[in-house]
Structures are given as C-alpha cells and as structure tokens.
Amino acid sequence: MTTNFSRFEGTEDYIVSEDLRNSVNVAVALSKPLLLKGEPGTGKTLLAQSIAKALGLQLIIWNIKSTTKAQDGLYVYDTVQRLYDTQFGNKDVSDIKQYIKLGKLGEAFTSEQQVVLLIDEIDKADLEFPNDLLWELDVMNFHIPETSETITAKNRPIVIITSNAEKELPDPFLRRCIFHYISFPEADMMEQIIKVHYPDLENTLLNEALKAFYWIRSQHNLHKKPSTSELLDWVQALSAGGISPDHIYQELPFLGTLLKKNQDFDTILRRVHNRGTGENQQTGTRIFRNW
Amino acid sequence: MFINFFYLLKREGVPVSITEWMTLMEALSKGMAASSLTSFYYLARAILVKSETNFDKYDLAFSKYFQGIETPAQISDQVLNWLENSLPPLDMNIDLEERLKYQLENLDLNELKKTFEERLKEQKAEHHGGSKWVGTGGTSPFGHSGYHPGGIRVGGASLRRSAVKVAGERKYYEFRGDETLGVRQFEVALRKLRQFTTRLEGPKDLLDLDTTISETCNNAGKLKLVWTRPSKNSVKVILLMDSGGSMGPYYRLCNQLFTAVNKTTQFKSMEIYYFHNCVYDQLYLTPTCRQSESIKTEEFLRTHNSDHKLIFVGDATMAPSELTEVNGIIDWGMTNDEPGLTWLERLAHHFPHNVWLNPVAETYWESSSSYTIQLIKKVFPMFELTVDGLEQAVKKLKVRQ
Structure with a gap:
C-alpha cells in the first residue's frame, strides 16, 4: 500500500x-x-x-x-x-x-x-x-x-x-x-446520516420518521421519490413543529416537505387512507386496454 | 494477470476496454488492492464498470472467476424464504467466541463450500439459531445474522462482515438493462434532423463579423458592432404513436425513442399524439386514448401546415378490416365513416415529409400475416425502429415524398 x-x-x-x-x-x-x-x-x-x-x-x-x-x-x-x-x-x-x-x-x-x-x-x-x-x-x-x-x-x-x-x-x-x-442509503445508514445533522433528535421521532419515509419510498408510481435532503428537511420540520412521534406514521404531517408533485401528494394521501381501512393499496389506478 | 477475468467480463457482457484494463493494472502495481479480495472487487469495479446496469454482470463474472460459488450450489428461493423469518442478531459472549476461534483456525474454504452444498441438498425446512443448518442467528456457518468467523452469508443484511462474498449478493440485479439500443443513440440519430435558419424571432446576440467589418470601414474606422440572431433549427416535428395493446412488447423500445425525442430540445416545435392501431377522425392527446382528451383529425390538419415532419410509430399490425372498411375501428361503440386507409393517405398527402417507424423486425414485414404492414408500407416509407432505421428515416424526412 x-x-x-x-x-x-x-x-x-x-x-x-x-x-x-x-x-x-x-x-x-x-x-x-x-x-x-x-x-x-x-x-x-x-x-x-x-x-x-x-x-x-x-x-x-x-x-x-x-x-x-x-x-x-x-x-x-x-x-x-x-x-x-x-x-x-x-x-x-x-x-x-x-x-x-x-x-x-x-x-x-x-x-x-x-x-x-x-x-x-x-x-x-x-x-x-x-x-x-x-x-x-x-x-x-x-x-x-x-x-x-x-x-x-x-x-x-x-x-x-x-x-x-x-x-x-x-x-x-x-x-x-x-x-x-x-445507491440509496439503507435505513441504518440513513439513521447515522440524520444523527450527524441533528445529533439531539429523539430516537422515537427518528424511528417513526424513518419508518414513514421508507414506506413512502416503497410506494409505486411516484413521480419523484423523496430523497435524503428532503428527509432531513422533514425531520427538522417535525422536530420544530413539536409533532408527537405517535402521529407521524399515521398522519404524515408536513408531507409537502417530502413530496414536490401534486400527483404524488394525492397518491400518498389516498394510500394512507386505504392503509387505515385495510383496503388494497393498488386499486383503480390502471386502465386496462384491449388488444 | 487475471487476463482470463478480462475475457470473462467481456463474455458476461460488461463492455471493458484495453484502456481500462491497463488502468487497473496500474492500480494493482501501485498496491491499491491491498492484497485483499474485497478491495480488489471494489477497485476493479470502479475502474472497469461504468454503469450501474452492468454491476450485476460484473458480480456474476467476479463470483464465477474467483469463487465459483454460483454454478453448483444455486441458492434457491426457498432457502432464501427460510431466512426471511429471522431471529434477532446473535449476542456474542466470551465462551462462544473461544469455541469459534477454534473453528476459524481449522477453516478450509473448499471444505466449507462442499458442506454448504450438502446442507442445501439435505435441508428441507427452516432452521434458526442452531449451529448446523442454513438459517438465521446461531453459529452455523451458513445463513445470516448469526456469527461464524468464516461462514457464507446467505441473504439478509451483513451484521458482522466476516465473509468475502459480497459479489454473490447480486445487489445490483434490478439495475440490469440488457438493452442493445440506448436513448443516447436515438438522440444522436435525431440530431441529424435539422435545417438552420436565422429568420426567427429571438434576441440578436451574435456578432455578425462580416457586416461589422464592412460597417466599421464605412464608418471611417470607428467601431460599429452589428448583431444578428443565432441560427436555429427550424424543424417542426409531429410524432404519432400507436398505443394499442399489440404495442405492449415494444413498450420499452418506444419509451426510449419517446425519451430521446422529448430530450431533444433542438426542434422548433415537437408535438406528440396517439392513436389505437390506426388513425381515424380523432387523435388522442394521451396514451390512454380517452375520448375526453382528443382532437378532431380535421382540426389537427387545419392547424398544422405542411412544413411539419410527420413520424408515425406503430407496429402496423391489425385486422385488415380496420384499415379497409367503414366502421372497421377496433374500439367498441365507435364508428368511422371512412376507412382507416383513407385517413392515412390524407395525412401522408398533407405532410409530404413523412415516415413510419415500425418496431416489428423488417424480416417479418413480407410474411402473409403482415398484410396490413404491406398496405401501410405503400402509403408511408417504412423503417425499422432501430438506430440504423431511424438514421435512414431521418434522411428520408429531409426530402419530400
């Protein structure tokens, strides 16, 4: 060497x-x-x-x-x-x-x-x-x-x-x-990255935010998936807004910091709703055409 | 050194060149692999592979060359499923560590691989936490989240990176493209479609050198700058795409062309319309071909004059009646007063610069089942939707039919 x-x-x-x-x-x-x-x-x-x-x-x-x-x-x-x-x-x-x-x-x-x-x-x-x-x-x-x-x-x-x-x-x-x-960082790597930027963040808030974040990223048909920099903004907004960790995954507050396109916003809100009622997440979005 | 690895990479379809290989040799002579296989893996990948779509091929070649792990013991999906229900990572204690140290000293990779293959053959169910079977947790050399100083990790995430089996993970599988045609090649072909003119609107921000010189001379040597408009491409393009079901297999190809066309900002105007199998009295604005988002073809012809260049993209494959008969339209509940062929002829007549790009390979065009292709080919000059075909089409578009 x-x-x-x-x-x-x-x-x-x-x-x-x-x-x-x-x-x-x-x-x-x-x-x-x-x-x-x-x-x-x-x-x-x-x-x-x-x-x-x-x-x-x-x-x-x-x-x-x-x-x-x-x-x-x-x-x-x-x-x-x-x-x-x-x-x-x-x-x-x-x-x-x-x-x-x-x-x-x-x-x-x-x-x-x-x-x-x-x-x-x-x-x-x-x-x-x-x-x-x-x-x-x-x-x-x-x-x-x-x-x-x-x-x-x-x-x-x-x-x-x-x-x-x-x-x-x-x-x-x-x-x-x-x-x-x-490649896009995995959850544990992401946790380190966030901690570097916001060392004083509560663990429960961080975990809930990460859970919600990777859930959103795993959704299909998003025009623009949220990225690290948007997650950092979101975490900051959550912490500054004094949001209780229990509500993060359920309600996705300040979603505007994560998603920048109207269609994505609607998609996610609809699926959050469906998630609550236990419906299939992928209904009615595709139009099937004949041969 | 490793020259066979070079050829193996080429065989696996990684486009490596001599230049890059020499760079790798230089790096190795500087001792950058640090005598470790893991370092070599990353070093060679960074130097030889230039697109994430080839990472998977590289991984395959690498594991073939250095480990040979993939050929005999294919890790079946079933085994990976067992591993999904995992135990929490194993806590180490001194006692356990001592025992494992002994195992490490008596480790032989070939032996280990052989045992692994045997286990794969024997094992019929999930096992977690033990020391023998493929499973999670525990101290068996096989599986993940457990601990064995020289084990083989199967699936899962690495917690204690003791196995040099990163290549076997094939992390980049989903990036694999296997695409012979690239968006870039399409773009380059489309570039040739241009006609420069300066008679356009826009700011005059280019120095007209010749006029400046003569004006300055006329001005008795006192500088007089003359500005002009930069020359711009005046080509206007209309793209008509078939979005019917039979186009499904060519979706990817069309998508690439579509991306290339969209990225090409050089045209003066660029419009895209859609149709289902054949054009009748309506053109659709979106690929879903909905009535609510459509424009009358007559209206379209009125608002677009004949200096537009018309590019059709479609497989031209349909029932002959859709082309030749009144009410032959495929969409249920819709009618057409004139046969599809009449509409196509009308379009070809209105736009003298026209081509038809067909994703169906040219060898099939003459077969008897491709009757409609032959009909349409009489109306529009038809080219294969390949880079070569597109280049020929672009040449054809420059002249009137």
Missing part, C-alpha cells in the same frame, strides 16, 4: 460508505476523474465538498447548464472589450493576455496548490460536451492560440464529476473515468 492511498476517510458531517471511500481513493491515486451517478439527493455534490475539507484543499465548482460549452471552462477571449478599448485608446490593447479570462478548468490548472474541481451535473450540457473535454481532462493542459500559450496543470486537480443520468455519457469519456454509483 502506497503512502498516498487511503487518504480520504469521510468527514464528521459526511458519512461515507466503504466502497465509495475506496472509489474516491482510487481516483485520487490514479489521477483520474471520478464520475458519480445516483438518485438526486444522495449527496453527490456534497462529496466533493467533503473531500476538499478532509484533504484541506480548495474547492472549485463548475456548475454545468444546458448552455454551457466546453470552451467556457477553459478560457474566454473578450474580443468585444478589446475592440472597444481600441476606440478609446486608454489601454494597451497589444497585450491580449488581459482579455483572456480563464474558466473554472483553467483556474484549477493554474492554481499553485492542488485543488478539488467539481464538475456538477455534466449531463445537463449538450451531448458532445463530455467529448470536448476528453483531451483536457486526460493530459491536463490546453492551448490558447490567441496568446500562443499553453496552460498546463501545475498540480493535477482531483476531478469529481456528477451526473443525474439525464443523458447517457459517451463511451470514450467513460473509459477515462473511475465510476461510482451511489
């Missing part, structure tokens, strides 16, 4: 499973980007923060939007500003450098210290976006033709990439990544 392996152990406010910890350390040791996939709310984005904190490194976040181009991450050449400056002549426009603005990736490359670079929600961008970054992530440098300068990473950043699986990612890109799928 080499010295730089097994560095990341999780932080006190982020519980990390054994296999995730392994994946992080493999990615760090091999200097390869770590691609994280998983349901929304399983803490993909938080992981990068936790890694940065645990290793004492600066975190640079590149948030991807549907309009983001790969070029934006490298640098932007502000030609219009330069053109305007030629008009008024109060600046030395022959120095193109001052019009080159580095993007997040460029920033990470030029940093004096190693940084953690989070490329958040890469699947939001255009289909070709990951392919456009292949070279840069592989060799960790890029060329700026305007100044004939090559920006090379002084310290290879630790790259964390998250994806919500809205789009499939191209194979050449996947080949260069270390992949980890964060």
Whole structure:
C-alpha cells in the first residue's frame, strides 16, 4: 500500500460508505476523474465538498447548464472589450493576455496548490460536451492560440464529476473515468446520516420518521421519490413543529416537505387512507386496454 | 494477470476496454488492492464498470472467476424464504467466541463450500439459531445474522462482515438493462434532423463579423458592432404513436425513442399524439386514448401546415378490416365513416415529409400475416425502429415524398 492511498476517510458531517471511500481513493491515486451517478439527493455534490475539507484543499465548482460549452471552462477571449478599448485608446490593447479570462478548468490548472474541481451535473450540457473535454481532462493542459500559450496543470486537480443520468455519457469519456454509483442509503445508514445533522433528535421521532419515509419510498408510481435532503428537511420540520412521534406514521404531517408533485401528494394521501381501512393499496389506478 | 477475468467480463457482457484494463493494472502495481479480495472487487469495479446496469454482470463474472460459488450450489428461493423469518442478531459472549476461534483456525474454504452444498441438498425446512443448518442467528456457518468467523452469508443484511462474498449478493440485479439500443443513440440519430435558419424571432446576440467589418470601414474606422440572431433549427416535428395493446412488447423500445425525442430540445416545435392501431377522425392527446382528451383529425390538419415532419410509430399490425372498411375501428361503440386507409393517405398527402417507424423486425414485414404492414408500407416509407432505421428515416424526412 502506497503512502498516498487511503487518504480520504469521510468527514464528521459526511458519512461515507466503504466502497465509495475506496472509489474516491482510487481516483485520487490514479489521477483520474471520478464520475458519480445516483438518485438526486444522495449527496453527490456534497462529496466533493467533503473531500476538499478532509484533504484541506480548495474547492472549485463548475456548475454545468444546458448552455454551457466546453470552451467556457477553459478560457474566454473578450474580443468585444478589446475592440472597444481600441476606440478609446486608454489601454494597451497589444497585450491580449488581459482579455483572456480563464474558466473554472483553467483556474484549477493554474492554481499553485492542488485543488478539488467539481464538475456538477455534466449531463445537463449538450451531448458532445463530455467529448470536448476528453483531451483536457486526460493530459491536463490546453492551448490558447490567441496568446500562443499553453496552460498546463501545475498540480493535477482531483476531478469529481456528477451526473443525474439525464443523458447517457459517451463511451470514450467513460473509459477515462473511475465510476461510482451511489445507491440509496439503507435505513441504518440513513439513521447515522440524520444523527450527524441533528445529533439531539429523539430516537422515537427518528424511528417513526424513518419508518414513514421508507414506506413512502416503497410506494409505486411516484413521480419523484423523496430523497435524503428532503428527509432531513422533514425531520427538522417535525422536530420544530413539536409533532408527537405517535402521529407521524399515521398522519404524515408536513408531507409537502417530502413530496414536490401534486400527483404524488394525492397518491400518498389516498394510500394512507386505504392503509387505515385495510383496503388494497393498488386499486383503480390502471386502465386496462384491449388488444 | 487475471487476463482470463478480462475475457470473462467481456463474455458476461460488461463492455471493458484495453484502456481500462491497463488502468487497473496500474492500480494493482501501485498496491491499491491491498492484497485483499474485497478491495480488489471494489477497485476493479470502479475502474472497469461504468454503469450501474452492468454491476450485476460484473458480480456474476467476479463470483464465477474467483469463487465459483454460483454454478453448483444455486441458492434457491426457498432457502432464501427460510431466512426471511429471522431471529434477532446473535449476542456474542466470551465462551462462544473461544469455541469459534477454534473453528476459524481449522477453516478450509473448499471444505466449507462442499458442506454448504450438502446442507442445501439435505435441508428441507427452516432452521434458526442452531449451529448446523442454513438459517438465521446461531453459529452455523451458513445463513445470516448469526456469527461464524468464516461462514457464507446467505441473504439478509451483513451484521458482522466476516465473509468475502459480497459479489454473490447480486445487489445490483434490478439495475440490469440488457438493452442493445440506448436513448443516447436515438438522440444522436435525431440530431441529424435539422435545417438552420436565422429568420426567427429571438434576441440578436451574435456578432455578425462580416457586416461589422464592412460597417466599421464605412464608418471611417470607428467601431460599429452589428448583431444578428443565432441560427436555429427550424424543424417542426409531429410524432404519432400507436398505443394499442399489440404495442405492449415494444413498450420499452418506444419509451426510449419517446425519451430521446422529448430530450431533444433542438426542434422548433415537437408535438406528440396517439392513436389505437390506426388513425381515424380523432387523435388522442394521451396514451390512454380517452375520448375526453382528443382532437378532431380535421382540426389537427387545419392547424398544422405542411412544413411539419410527420413520424408515425406503430407496429402496423391489425385486422385488415380496420384499415379497409367503414366502421372497421377496433374500439367498441365507435364508428368511422371512412376507412382507416383513407385517413392515412390524407395525412401522408398533407405532410409530404413523412415516415413510419415500425418496431416489428423488417424480416417479418413480407410474411402473409403482415398484410396490413404491406398496405401501410405503400402509403408511408417504412423503417425499422432501430438506430440504423431511424438514421435512414431521418434522411428520408429531409426530402419530400
């Protein structure tokens, strides 16, 4: 075992499973980007923060939007500003450098210290976006033709990439990544996670809340299953509202914090009602069609 | 090293490449597996497997290669059922621990596996808490929630992780896809369907370089910026999907196409309507084909001009009378004054850019039972609903029929 392996152990406010910890350390040791996939709310984005904190490194976040181009991450050449400056002549426009603005990736490359670079929600961008970054992530440098300068990473950043699986990612890109799928935490792991966030929570309240939460998640046909972050909000609401633990599973108070879609709300309320009267939970929702 | 494992993975259908294999070798040479099989399991998975849908295949290959546990002793559902009614986890005490330590020192994995297989054969009922049979609690080496320093866990959740049998759990079974076609491939095919134009509404936020240069020159060298609208795709698409019962087997495939089409934001407009087997005087707005959520086909034709591209998705399989006869409509209690084929011809005539995508494999189209496919094929150019078929269809859509 080499010295730089097994560095990341999780932080006190982020519980990390054994296999995730392994994946992080493999990615760090091999200097390869770590691609994280998983349901929304399983803490993909938080992981990068936790890694940065645990290793004492600066975190640079590149948030991807549907309009983001790969070029934006490298640098932007502000030609219009330069053109305007030629008009008024109060600046030395022959120095193109001052019009080159580095993007997040460029920033990470030029940093004096190693940084953690989070490329958040890469699947939001255009289909070709990951392919456009292949070279840069592989060799960790890029060329700026305007100044004939090559920006090379002084310290290879630790790259964390998250994806919500809205789009499939191209194979050449996947080949260069270390992949980890964060599965939804089991009840006992979830209990630990909640305790990290709210250490003073009553046990009975927590247990009842978890019971109700996993019951809701087990229901079919939900458009959006509630996730960890919503559970945390809910637990906080329950505790702040002074709800008695006996009522949680029966009445599901503050359901709005868990469910964000009207249809889901109706589905759950109807099934809570049916649960009370002991009816079949799956009646009348499907319309059967003939051949 | 482990080169056979590489080929085994490929055989199991995990798409591993040489690049990834070399990365794994690099990791191993750095000592990252820490000489432990569990570490190796996670290490190799993180490097070689890039989608949770392949985790299960990986697990299978892994257990075949390293343990061989799955071939002889298939753990039957019945055994797993016995284990569902579990005892509470076993409390350890010193006495018990001493006894088990002795067992651990005399442990042989092959021996253990052999015994396990024998037990599986012999055992006829549930057992909990003992030290011999497959069950929960207790100190038998088989089962879960119990304690045996080198046992085989069967089902349940790990409480004392002493067995290196994580792969055998096949936790990722439900993620398994076995899909040959991906949403991404459909998306890429659909991308080719575009026609750029700048004559659209929208903000002028793109610098028109050529005009800027000439305007600046006309302006005696004083900068004059000219902005223009970015070119946009002007393609308008209408998707008509068959949501009849015979489409059931193709549900998944159609769903992928549907997802790809929905994600493609590049079209100027994109509308989806549904029908049951054939189009008559109504088109439905939802896949349930309810009367209350429908639009008259005449109305639809009036409000959509002929520059839309029309894509039909359907198996084109039905009773011939549904196509050729008045009142041939399949839905009980409904009538049609004109045969279905007349409506299809009308649509094809109205939208000169049209195709029909058929999930039924092309080899079946000419068979005698596919009479309706042959009829419809005369009206619409028909393509298989595969990535290749979609690509050909997209080419066809660019030209008038």
